[in-house]
Amino acid sequence: MKYDPHSLEQKWQDIWEKERTFRSFRPGRPxxxxxxxxxxxxxxxxxxxxxxxxxxxxxxxDVLARFKRMRGFNVLYPMGWDAFGLPAENAAIQNGxxxxxxxxxxxxxxxxxLRRMGxxxxxxxxxATCAPEYYRWxxxxxxxxxxxxxAYRKKASQHWCPSCHTVLANEQVIEGRCWxxxxxxxxxxxxxxxxxxxxxxEELLADLETLGKGWPERxxxxxxxxxGKSLGADIEFPLEEGTQRLRVFSTRPDTLAxxxxxxxxxxxPLLDEILRGRPQEEEARAFALSIRNSVKTSAKGPExxxxxxxxxxxxxxxxxxxARMPIWVANFVLAGYGTGAxxxxxxxxxxxxxxxxxxxxxxxxxxxxxxxxxxxxxxMAAAYDRPGRxxxxxxxxxxxxxxxxxxxxxxxEERGLGRPSVQWRLRDWNVSRQRYWGTPIPVVxxxxxxxxxxxxxxxxxLLPLEVQTHPDGRSPLPDSPTFxxxxxxxxxxxxxxxxxxxxxxxxSSWYFLRYAASPADNGQAxxxxxxxxxxxxxxxxxxxxxxILHLLYSRFFIKALNDMGFIRExxxxxxxxxxxxxxxxGGSKMSKSKGNVVSPSEMINRYGADTVRLxxxxxAPPERDFDWSESGIEGAYRFIxxxxxxxxxxxxxxxxxxxxxxxxxxxRDERARETRLREHAAIKKVGEDLENFQFNTAIAATMxxxxxxxxxxDELLDEEPGRKALASATASxxxxxxxxxxxxxxxLWQTLGFAGRAGEQPWPAWQAEALRRDILxxxxxxxxxxxxRLELPAEASGEECEAAALxxxxxxxxxxxxxxxxILHVPGKLINVVVA
RNA sequence: GCCGGAAUGGUGGAAUUGGUAGACGCAGCGGACUCAAAAUCCGCCGGGUGCAAGCCCUUGAGAGUUCAAGUCUCUCUUCCGGCACCA
Numbered sequence: 001m002k003y004d005p006h007s008l009e010q011k012w013q014d015i016w017e018k019e020r021t022f023r024s025f026r027p028g029r030p031x032x033x034x035x036x037x038x039x040x041x042x043x044x045x046x047x048x049x050x051x052x053x054x055x056x057x058x059x060x061x062d063v064l065a066r067f068k069r070m071r072g073f074n075v076l077y078p079m080g081w082d083a084f085g086l087p088a089e090n091a092a093i094q095n096g097x098x099x100x101x102x103x104x105x106x107x108x109x110x111x112x113x114l115r116r117m118g119x120x121x122x123x124x125x126x127x128a129t130c131a132p133e134y135y136r137w138x139x140x141x142x143x144x145x146x147x148x149x150x151a152y153r154k155k156a157s158q159h160w161c162p163s164c165h166t167v168l169a170n171e172q173v174i175e176g177r178c179w180x181x182x183x184x185x186x187x188x189x190x191x192x193x194x195x196x197x198x199x200x201x202e203e204l205l206a207d208l209e210t211l212g213k214g215w216p217e218r219x220x221x222x223x224x225x226x227x228g229k230s231l232g233a234d235i236e237f238p239l240e241e242g243t244q245r246l247r248v249f250s251t252r253p254d255t256l257a258x259x260x261x262x263x264x265x266x267x268x269p270l271l272d273e274i275l276r277g278r279p280q281e282e283e284a285r286a287f288a289l290s291i292r293n294s295v296k297t298s299a300k301g302p303e304x305x306x307x308x309x310x311x312x313x314x315x316x317x318x319x320x321x322x323a324r325m326p327i328w329v330a331n332f333v334l335a336g337y338g339t340g341a342x343x344x345x346x347x348x349x350x351x352x353x354x355x356x357x358x359x360x361x362x363x364x365x366x367x368x369x370x371x372x373x374x375x376x377x378x379x380m381a382a383a384y385d386r387p388g389r390x391x392x393x394x395x396x397x398x399x400x401x402x403x404x405x406x407x408x409x410x411x412x413e414e415r416g417l418g419r420p421s422v423q424w425r426l427r428d429w430n431v432s433r434q435r436y437w438g439t440p441i442p443v444v445x446x447x448x449x450x451x452x453x454x455x456x457x458x459x460x461x462l463l464p465l466e467v468q469t470h471p472d473g474r475s476p477l478p479d480s481p482t483f484x485x486x487x488x489x490x491x492x493x494x495x496x497x498x499x500x501x502x503x504x505x506x507x508s509s510w511y512f513l514r515y516a517a518s519p520a521d522n523g524q525a526x527x528x529x530x531x532x533x534x535x536x537x538x539x540x541x542x543x544x545x546x547x548i549l550h551l552l553y554s555r556f557f558i559k560a561l562n563d564m565g566f567i568r569e570x571x572x573x574x575x576x577x578x579x580x581x582x583x584x585x586g587g588s589k590m591s592k593s594k595g596n597v598v599s600p601s602e603m604i605n606r607y608g609a610d611t612v613r614l615x616x617x618x619x620a621p622p623e624r625d626f627d628w629s630e631s632g633i634e635g636a637y638r639f640i641x642x643x644x645x646x647x648x649x650x651x652x653x654x655x656x657x658x659x660x661x662x663x664x665x666x667x668r669d670e671r672a673r674e675t676r677l678r679e680h681a682a683i684k685k686v687g688e689d690l691e692n693f694q695f696n697t698a699i700a701a702t703m704x705x706x707x708x709x710x711x712x713x714d715e716l717l718d719e720e721p722g723r724k725a726l727a728s729a730t731a732s733x734x735x736x737x738x739x740x741x742x743x744x745x746x747x748l749w750q751t752l753g754f755a756g757r758a759g760e761q762p763w764p765a766w767q768a769e770a771l772r773r774d775i776l777x778x779x780x781x782x783x784x785x786x787x788x789r790l791e792l793p794a795e796a797s798g799e800e801c802e803a804a805a806l807x808x809x810x811x812x813x814x815x816x817x818x819x820x821x822x823i824l825h826v827p828g829k830l831i832n833v834v835v836a
Numbered sequence: 837g838c839c840g841g842a843a844u845g846g847u848g849g850a851a852u853u854g855g856u857a858g859a860c861g862c863a864g865c866g867g868a869c870u871c872a873a874a875a876u877c878c879g880c881c882g883g884g885u886g887c888a889a890g891c892c893c894u895u896g897a898g899a900g901u902u903c904a905a906g907u908c909u910c911u912c913u914u915c916c917g918g919c920a921c922c923a
Contacts, residue, residue, distance in 0.1 A: 224839085
């Protein structure tokens with residue numbers, strides 16, 4: 001009978017659906033006695049079709065989910081749709097459809113494609129984020145965020161994507177470009193909604209430690225860098241005139257005596273006052289204005305930008321030395337970091353050095369390196385930023401600079417001129433988007449009461465479906481009188497509704513909670529008991545492109561939801577994270593624009609889902625990128641067909657019993673024994689590899705077992721012990737393959753007349769007894785170089801082995817006439833003879 | 837610049853965590869079957885040397901630790917990723 005993947009895959013998919021094979025049990029139900037395992041993949045955006053990246057991601061998750069079920073876990077393995085977002089709107093504008101119908105028809109299509117892959121999702125928990133039943137809870141969270149002061153509105157310069165017609169969060173700007181469409185991002189002053197993620201900086205950073213081994217090192221590093229904690233001191237510099245002080249943050253209070261001037265950002269709050277009435281006022285103001293209006297720096301990177309500044313005409317005083325420091329406005333000082341003002345220490349900071357050289361400002365050395373000639377400002381070609389001892393710093397002269405950091409900060413604190421301080425790179429999350437297809441932000445603006453949050457009982461604030469989209473991408477919401485017109489929840493008067501929608505990353509920050517808790521419950525966001533049982537996610541699988549964005553937002557959300565009482569006792573959402581590599585084609589990422597796309601549907605049509613799954617997992621370790629290879633998938637297909645032919649041919653020739661059980665006496669027959677050994681070696685290897693996500697080597701182990709069965713089949717079929725061993729090993733093979741090629745395994749399991757279902761067998765346990773060999777191969781080295789191999793009975797004593805080694809011809813050659821200094825013996829493995 | 841990760845045959849990749857380098861697959865070569873081709877099956881497959889047994893070299897480069905290093909340490913090179921005027 002020929003292998004026909006399509007009919008048999010369809011057959012088993014129907015059976016699984018009918019038998020509801022993959023439903024997960026709620027706490028209190030029979031299977032919930034088992035240990036739980038929450039297996040989660042990053043849910044897809046319903047763009048129309050699944051691509052190979054999805055297939056790889058979900059094949060990894062499915063193998064894991066199936067394996068864990070066989071290992072006796074109550075597995076939660078859900079799937080849903082990240083259904084709000086720009087592409088729906090853009091497609092709608094282009095094709096004249098509605099974003100909703102576009103989205104839902106895509107969902108339907110992609111669901112069909114996922115089903116064809118044979119993924120074992122519990123579809124009863126499916127959700128789509130664009131459904132009011134979903135986003136109403138997000139609106140409820142937002143009201144609580146407002147109440148707890150974790151959400152606020154602020155006018156500030158924002159990243160604006162002219163092509164997407166909306167603002168972007170810091171995390172969504174990659175090298176000055178939009179993460180979605182790659183357009184150059186502009187600066188635009190807007191009033192926007194922010195979530196106060198910065199309130200959790202310390203915890204987000206500290207808890208990365210608790211994720212420890214479960215997360216890839218590089219993701220932890222990326223998050224650490226992004227959060228960007230820096231320790232230092234706030235230092236106050238009195239202005240020469242008046243009573244005001246300029247406050248700066250510095251990581252180098254030890255260099256305070258070397259601060260010879262001050263640099264302010266163009267947006268510094270005191271700039272206006274400092275400049276007023278001075279001769280430099282006009283020019284400095286014009287300069288500051290030009291910086292503020294300049295388009296955000298290009299993709300090239302800011303260090304190419306020439307440092308520029310203007311003198312304000314004013315001075316402040318160095319709190320340590322009393323020196324007069326001219327105050328400048330400088331283009332390289334960031335308004336959003338620290339205090340927006342920097343004490344300039346040109347001798348020990350490269351940027352200050354360049355600035356001082358350009359404008360001929362004084363350079364004062366205050367750190368001297370030890371054991372090298374003294375630094376002199378006139379010979380310096382660059383700032384000196386390494387360790388040393390203090391000079392020109394009064395009473396601190398001679399002190400080690402590391403020690404001086406604390407000492408100077410302490411001195412400042414005693415005099416009320418400063419204090420130790422921490423700065424973070426992490427900015428609050430701008431969640432306002434000027435687009436239509438998203439969750440409405442549930443607030444209104446009332447002429448009398450100002451901004452007023454919608455009342456919880458009025459939720460959801462529905463996104464209106466009857467709107468006319470604008471060809472240029474502008475949101476139609478501000479033009480929708482029915483949407484905008486609202487009652488003020490406070491005074492009942494007329495009010496205007498907020499027309500911005502949430503960033504779609506808000507929806508993806510909590511979807512996994514909804515899957516776990518109460519996907520169909522319209523009475524509450526989460527059933528706390530369910531959450532307590534299922535959370536945290538035991539294994540999360542997705543692309544590394546979300547290392548900062550989604551994975552940081554979700555961590556923040558969990559912490560905030562916890563503190564607001566929506567969930568309990570969960571501080572981190574994902575205990576283990578696997579970031580799978582890209583599927584490439586000809587060395588570069590598959591993309592429609594490059595035209596190097598391999599369509600999963602086409603591959604299923606040609607080879608069947610089992611082959612596609614097997615190849616995706618066999619081609620490379622999951623974390624690594626791999627190139628799609630036509631001959632590679634052919635190889636996987638060949639293997640599957642060989643297994644098919646082998647098993648269908650075996651039907652009726654072997655007993656219909658499954659694996660030999662542990663208590664059963666192993667066969668006496670040589671060949672049967674060898675087969676049993678290979679069987680159990682594979683069981684051991686595949687199980688261990690699956691625990692470590694080494695799918696490629698797990699598959700290799702099943703191939704090895706199969707190759708052995710194929711080459712010994714005829715002899716094994718000759719006599720009863722052989723037939724039993726063959727039946728047992730074949731049953732084990734199909735069981736081991738069940739997570740990878742579930743349809744094939746089930747079909748052949750049935751064909752061979754084994755009882756039950758391959759995929760519902762308990763994962764086989766390997767038996768130490770079966771792995772014992774009678775004859776061992778011992779390698780013999782002389783001075784660490786391999787010189788001989790010995791076949792020795794396993795029960796040979798240490799002395800017998802060594803004697804055999806020393807008398808071996810080739811060994812004799814190397815030790816003859818030389819003194820044996822030592823013999824190292826790794827029992828059962830290796831003997832190393834050390835000679836002089 | 838700072839922080840992470842990686843480098844093994846023609847190729848994708850293995851190597852029990854310090855103990856037989858190259859598992860498994862792909863490609864290639866030779867053979868069987870066939871009128872022929874495809875499919876399938878059998879054999880070979882890191883380089884050098886030898887009739888053979890064997891020997892020498894080989895895990896990006898160089899040093900070191902060790903009886904023993906792809907694996908540990910140091911230095912360097914190259915590639916990939918992240919952050920980047922963050923004071």
